[in-house]
Amino acid sequence: MEPGGTRRGADHNVMREVNRSLVLAVVKEGGRISRASIARATTLAKPTVSAIVDELIAEGLVREVGTGTTAVSGGRPPILLEFNASSHLVAGVHIGARRTTVAVGDATGAEVRRVRLDTPRGDPTATLKRIADQVRETAEVDGARLSAVGVVLPGLTDFHRGVCLLAPNLGWRDVAVGATLGDALGIPVYVHNAGQAAAVAENVEGVGDNAGELALLYAGTGLSAGVLSGGRVFHGAGGTAGEIGHCRVPGGTEPCNCGNAGCLETVASGPAMVRAVRRAIAAGRPSLLAGRRDLDASHVAAAARDGDTVAAAAIDEVGQYLGLAASWVVNAYNPAMLVLGGGLAAMGDLLLPPLREAFDASVLGPALRGVELRVSTLGDDAETRGAVLLALQHSETYYRVVFR
Template sequence: MNRSLVLEAIKAAGQISRARVAEQVGLTKPTVSAIVDALLHEGVLRELGPGATAALGGRRPILLEFDSSSEYVVGVGVGVRRTAIVVANGRGVEVARTTFATPRSSPATALAKIASRTAATIAEAGVDADLVVGTGVVVPGLVDADQSTCLLAPNLGWRDVPVRELVSRQLGGQIFVHNTSQAAAVAESVEGAAVGVGDVVLLYASHGVGAGILADRRVFHGFRGLAGEIGHCVVPGASEPCRCGKRGCVETLASGPALARAGARAVEVGLATSIRPGARGKVTSEAVSAAAHAGDLVALQILADAGRVLGIAASWLVNVVNPAAVVVAGGLAEIGPPLLDPLEASLREHVLPQAASGLLVRRSALGQDAAVRGAVLLARQNTESYYRVVFRG
């Protein structure tokens, strides 16, 4: 704990003296000096020489700096359509990236391909694999983070997949696995739309719908780590079958595939709309979004309907959790006002007035990077025994 306190103080400061570190973290100067000496010996820190003259005279302090090239972390954001791999240095700064179509095959084959691409990305970045201290993998489904197993990812067709075991066959080092929505919530809290906010709900709406909940800056996991699966709460009166096995789930009405189905139905019944099937003869959510932004009334109504459902789902979360901020992330958040405005109006209509008072509703600041940045932070925070760990209890 003391080591992580000292290390984070030095990382945050850029350049700092031992005495200043001791003052900031509340440790004795001998304790800080012992930790710093160990970190210097390991090559994690380096001395820069004397700083400015001491305010009261005397010897000038020796400044310390974290060597960001002394370690690296990797984030792997597995999406339903696309997978992103980011290699970052010890400060979390990206040094390399690869994005590709998520392999559509058995989980074992898909993860083997992802692990192979990860190893290749590390090598192409010129990073010594021995300096990679951890890899974070986030997947869009139910995850038992303690076991690093994906219990269910219906939109990938995965069930009871030992993600860490399969990935570690090709990648060394520590591997951590987490849920996409929860990881995105951490990313937005640390470096996105909810910086400085301790109690946050992130509504992740893309191919599926989920939520990440932060309580006092820590992920709320629930009994088995499954908290936040708002996409599989049933909307009264809805009957569309869901890939989870139930009917009428939120994501059957308000997700990428749901928008595509609504657009296809509008075309089939002959409504006056500019929505058109794509190259493969299928209407996509992107086609609905494009038509709405061009002023198509049918497309605008489809997005408004989806936004209202998401707003109701968000109101359930707000009434139960009472966050200070709701962040909307995922592919649907990229649609912007045609969906987000009805969402916020619906949220505020259905939530308790007392819970809505002062509530911030924000669009993701990280966009499509929220999940993979969450994966980078997952690796960083676990491997450092980071004293502000938010992924673990």
């Protein structure tokens, strides 16, 4: 082979796949559309468009749906095309500490079926095989082909290897989620953490309104950030970008689930809020929450709304730390929008005032002027919808060629 031949061949294949993706995107977005209209929209040559369309028809991704109107100048009426949403399916799996949700969507991401089950306990490999069985059963929709699965976990994930590095609430460490599910299902499996999935869902279907450059502060039992650039998840070299909850806070001593002490999530999370309440009660401060053993962040929020000063102070403290976290994310990634998501977003009305106060005091001036601060609108559906949408994104040719 002559020098450079491999590179030219690779470049040609990349261009071919990108052109194919452009054509498919126009058909998806254009409703019923002719080959000539596709050529105009993509600026590709008509023979190139025709060859790509023929290929897409053969694969079942596009279908012919009749003829359009003849132009004033006469000639044969154009054959119209449309995207075949039932050509394949994608599945999203949100594995939670207590419940697992499996959602199946068509080739546009629209859900066609969803089931929930108790998260299987015990050996992670056995758990994943049971989940694979549920995915297979849920995806049995009129014989449609399942093309990709997105899996979302409550912990640290290495996207590139498909590995759950650490999920304390599941008791998982270094679990090969992608390989185990992929072998069981025989299709690609893509693994993300909850913050990344929620960010994608909020950007596409929630408060983000397709902002593209968006970061989501995922605050609940833990703390992380899902960061999007150009609408795609920013993974980092090891797949763990956005794990802001495990940045150390100077002077912090509280043990963290990651094995270190003084991590940001030990002072900016639901458990941190509960610990603050318990400390105040132990110090003798009166509270509606005194004596309650099953205390969680939702109880703290309810008490604060009933005028409990201990609960209000705990929320204010966590809100201040979340504002600091938000400033770090905005200073580092400069998003156009920062969304508060995760379990604590349900008390956004209580958290936002202290969060915004600390955020405004800590963020860089130019970044502050360019960012909107909002609260999730998808609530606890964000992770599951994000899993479906991520499976869809990763199954797209353009993503595979350009972003991987």
